[in-house]
Each structure stands twice: as structure tokens, then as C-alpha cells.
Amino acid sequence: MSFRAFVLAAGFLSFLCGIIFDNLSGQTALRILLLLLFSALLLGGVWAIRHTISRQSTSALQNPLTIKAQGIFDDLFDPMLTGLIRLLREKNDISVRLAEVSSRFEGVLEHMVEGVAVTSSNAQILLVNSAFERILEVGSEAAVGNRLGLVIRVAAIHQLVEEVFRTRTKVVREVEYHEGGKKKTLNVVATVTETQGGAGKSYGIFLFYDMTTIRGLERIRKDFVANVSHEIRTPLTSIRGYAEALTDGALSDPELSRKFLGIISGQADRLSRMVNDLLELSRLESGTVALNLCEIDLGFQTERMQEVFSSRLRDREISLVADFPKPFPYVSDESLTDLVLTNLLDNAIKYSPPGREIRISAENKEGKVIISVIDNGAGIPREDLPRIFERFYRVDRSRSSSVSGTGLGLSIVRHVVTLLQGRVDVKSEPGAGTTVCLTLPQKIGRA
Ligand SMILES: Nc1ncnc2c1ncn2[C@@H]1O[C@H](COP(=O)(O)OP(=O)(O)OP(=O)(O)O)[C@@H](O)[C@H]1O
Numbered sequence: 001m002s003f004r005a006f007v008l009a010a011g012f013l014s015f016l017c018g019i020i021f022d023n024l025s026g027q028t029a030l031r032i033l034l035l036l037l038f039s040a041l042l043l044g045g046v047w048a049i050r051h052t053i054s055r056q057s058t059s060a061l062q063n064p065l066t067i068k069a070q071g072i073f074d075d076l077f078d079p080m081l082t083g084l085i086r087l088l089r090e091k092n093d094i095s096v097r098l099a100e101v102s103s104r105f106e107g108v109l110e111h112m113v114e115g116v117a118v119t120s121s122n123a124q125i126l127l128v129n130s131a132f133e134r135i136l137e138v139g140s141e142a143a144v145g146n147r148l149g150l151v152i153r154v155a156a157i158h159q160l161v162e163e164v165f166r167t168r169t170k171v172v173r174e175v176e177y178h179e180g181g182k183k184k185t186l187n188v189v190a191t192v193t194e195t196q197g198g199a200g201k202s203y204g205i206f207l208f209y210d211m212t213t214i215r216g217l218e219r220i221r222k223d224f225v226a227n228v229s230h231e232i233r234t235p236l237t238s239i240r241g242y243a244e245a246l247t248d249g250a251l252s253d254p255e256l257s258r259k260f261l262g263i264i265s266g267q268a269d270r271l272s273r274m275v276n277d278l279l280e281l282s283r284l285e286s287g288t289v290a291l292n293l294c295e296i297d298l299g300f301q302t303e304r305m306q307e308v309f310s311s312r313l314r315d316r317e318i319s320l321v322a323d324f325p326k327p328f329p330y331v332s333d334e335s336l337t338d339l340v341l342t343n344l345l346d347n348a349i350k351y352s353p354p355g356r357e358i359r360i361s362a363e364n365k366e367g368k369v370i371i372s373v374i375d376n377g378a379g380i381p382r383e384d385l386p387r388i389f390e391r392f393y394r395v396d397r398s399r400s401s402s403v404s405g406t407g408l409g410l411s412i413v414r415h416v417v418t419l420l421q422g423r424v425d426v427k428s429e430p431g432a433g434t435t436v437c438l439t440l441p442q443k444i445g446r447a
């Protein structure tokens with residue numbers, strides 16, 4: 001029913017009442033009539049306002065361009081309705097914008113490399129991003145709702161949290177700790193921020209940068225520079241010392257001269273070998289080494305090694321045994337596999353007492369070629385095994401000092417084997433011997 005029809009019905013009702021009350025005294029009848037008419041108008045007005053507002057607000061949200069107040073209340077309610085509808089529209093716009101900002105914020109947070117944790121003023125975690133979960137190795141369910149100092153049980157971080165809330169200044173600190181036997185280095189930036197106006201709540205914002213890899217690389221670089229300097233200085237000191245001795249008079253003694261010149265030449269060889277190894281390593285690391293693949297016979301390769309090491313094998317009465325079916329063909333880069341075998345045999349001979357046996361075994365297994373160099377020499381202590389592939393690493397330098405070497409051989413072996421798409425494993429028992437096992441693809445794919 002329209003508003004106008006409602007008003008007409010109310011008027012008509014009043015008119016009827018007028019007739020009914022015609023018999024009453026004039027004044028009383030008029031009062032009752034006016035009362036009825038006024039009530040009808042009031043009811044009609046309230047209904048019309050409710051109806052119009054609800055219709056307009058719905059259509060405003062669906063299609064704001066169709067806003068129009070209707071009926072006899074046009075003039076009175078138009079400005080009111082327009083204001084109300086503008087408010088509703090603004091509220092709607094604000095919700096849409098808030099949703100946009102929130103999804104943008106979440107996107108940025110999730111793509112950050114740094115771990116982020118936002119806490120309340122009592123250091124209770126309110127939110128964390130996935131980098132935080134990865135770096136601190138803790139899930140968001142376990143983190144959110146708990147105190148930061150309890151989630152990361154590291155004394156230095158505990159102190160940092162306490163300090164940042166006490167001083168309310170930015171705190172930047174590098175924190176080192178051990179997690180599952182591994183050393184971790186984190187750079188932590190912490191600040192306290194306050195919300196503008198309103199309740200003026202404060203929040204803690206913590207950023208975690210994982211510095212473990214960078215610090216590890218820095219340590220390797222420092223060790224490398226220190227090792228190179230040491231390894232160069234030792235033969236150089238020796239060369240300088242004997243050269244000075246010669247110029248100071250030893251040259252007049254032919255026998256002494258021969259001896260000193262022999263030492264100088266040996267030390268020069270050592271330097272030259274080291275420089276060659278370092279160049280070889282940097283060539284392998286550069287990633288520019290092109291593989292020259294061909295079919296190789298391991299039997300033929302072993303015979304060649306026998307010739308290369310013949311004098312040392314003879315001097316130390318060590319026998320080299322080839323323990324695999326012949327011919328033993330496989331596809332690889334010949335000069336690179338020669339480089340690997342030379343280094344492994346050099347070690348096996350160097351670290352075996354005279355009179356022992358060195359065995360080269362080989363087998364084809366599940367599409368792989370497995371070549372092992374087995375000796376029953378000095379062996380390697382268990383704690384040194386993880387480090388023997390590091391550059392310049394030598395087990396017990398005092399033991400190794402009687403044996404020449406710079407600790408670069410196995411480093412070269414590992415680089416080459418990786419290049420050949422294979423793997424190298426070492427098993428060793430001090431006093432019982434060492435087995436170095438190469439697992440190479442039977443048919444190496446071209447990179
Ligand atoms: N077969 C082995 N038996 C016992 N110890 C070994 C054996 N192979 C390697 N090692 C230990 O591992 C260390 C590292 O070996 P690596 O070949 O890298 O260096 P190196 O032989 O000392 O020097 P380089 O090979 O540069 O002349 C050696 O110093 C030695 O202590």
C-alpha cells in the first residue's frame with residue numbers, strides 16, 4: 001500500500017468517525033475527530049519514513065546512481081537521505097580500501113626475506129611472517145600468543161626484548177647461538193612503535209636477518225687467506241734461508257751447495273704445485289670448465305697411474321691392485337677423472353706405511369659406476385672426516401708435517417666429482433685404513 005493511499009484511508013476513517021460522533025456534543029466530537037486524524041497521520045508518517053529509508057539504502061548500496069527520495073517527503077527527507085546514503089557509501093568504500101591495504105600488507109610481509117614478529121607491549125607475539133618461521137624454526141601456531149623471549153630461548157634475545165621496551169629506542173644487535181648442534185648468527189633490529197591518538201597502544205617490531213651463511217663464507221675466506229699466506233711463507237722462508245747460507249759461504253763447499261740447492265728446488269716445486277692447485281680450483285669453481293666426454297677404460301687408466309707412481313710405489317714397496325673385471329668401460333671426461341684418481345692414489349701412498357697394498361675396485365650398480373680407492377694405512381679420525389674436503393685442511397698438522405702436501409687435493413677431488421655429476425664418500429678407521437668411494441653416472445649427461 002502506498003503512503004498516499006494510507007493517508008486517504010486515514011482521512012476517510014476520520015470522516016466516518018465524524019459521522020459516528022455527530023450525536024456527541026460538538027466540542028467533544030471535534031476533539032476526538034482531530035485526535036483520530038492526527039494519529040492516522042502520525043502512523044502513516046512513521047511507516048513512510050521507515051519504508052523509504054530501507055528501500056533507498058538498499059538500492060544505494062546496490063546502485064548508488066538510482067538514489068532518489070520519493071513522495072510527499074521529497075523536500076523534507078532528500079537532504080537527510082542523501083547524507084545517510086553518502087555515509088553508507090563511504091563506509092562501504094572504507095571497508096573495500098581496508099581489505100585492499102590489508103591484503104597488500106600481508107603480501108609484503110610474506111615475501112620479505114627478513115623474519116618479522118610484532119608483539120604487544122608485554123612482548124606477547126601478535127603476528128609473525130613465514131620468514132620468521134623459517135629462520136627461527138618455529139611454527140606460527142606455537143609463536144602467536146606466546147612471549148617472544150619464551151619462543152626464542154636465547155639469552156641475548158631475551159635481553160634485547162627487555163632493553164627495547166625499557167629504553168624505547170631502536171636496538172640493533174648480532175646474536176650468535178647454537179641450534180641442534182649448528183651455529184646460527186642472526187642480526188636483530190628491534191623497535192617500539194605507538195599507535196596514533198586513541199588508546200595510544202605500543203607495539204614491539206622485531207626484524208631477524210639470517211647471517212649464518214654470510215658469516216660462514218666470511219670465516220672460510222679469512223681461513224683461506226690465512227692458510228695461503230702460511231703455506232706460501234713456509235717454503236719462501238726456507239728458500240730465502242738456504243739462498244742466504246749459500247751466498248754467505250756455503251757455495252764454496254760443493255757438497256753443501258748441492259744439498260742446499262736441492263732443498264731450494266724442492267721448496268720451489270712445492271710453491272709451484274700449490275699455485276697450480278689453486279689455479280685448478282679457481283678454474284673448477286669458475287663454472288667455465290667444458291667437459292670432454294669419451295669412453296674410458298678404467299683398466300687402461302689404472303695401468304697409466306701405475307706408471308706415474310711407479311718410483312714411489314717401488315720405493316715404499318707398496319703394491320697397486322686393480323680389482324675389477326677388464327675391460328671396464330664408462331663414459332666420462334678422461335683428464336678430469338685422471339686428476340681425481342691421481343689425487344686419491346697420491347693420498348693412499350702418502351698415508352700408508354711401507355709394504356702395504358692399495359686396491360682400486362669398480363662395479364656397475366643401478367646405472368652408476370662405483371670406483372673405490374682402498375688403502376690400509378693411517379686412517380682418518382672420525383671428527384676430522386667432515387672437514388677433509390675443506391681447502392688447506394690437513395689432519396693433525398704435526399702428523400702431516402712429515403708428509404708433504406698443502407691440503408688442497410681432496411678439495412679438487414670434490415669439485416671435479418661434482419662437475420662430473422657424481423658424489424664422493426669417505427669411510428675410514430684410524431690405524432685400519434681409508435676407502436674413498438666415487439659414485440659417477442654410467443653415461444654422464446652434457447651440461
Ligand atoms: N688415504 C688417506 N689416509 C689417511 N689420511 C688421509 C687420506 N687421504 C686424505 N687424508 C687426510 O686428509 C687430509 C686432506 O687431504 P688432501 O688430499 O686434501 O691434502 P694433502 O694430501 O695433505 O695435500 P695435497 O693433496 O694438497 O698435496 C690430509 O692431509 C690427510 O690428513
Ligand SMILES: [Mg+2]
Pocket residue numbers: 343346347405407408409410
Ligand atoms: Mg692429497
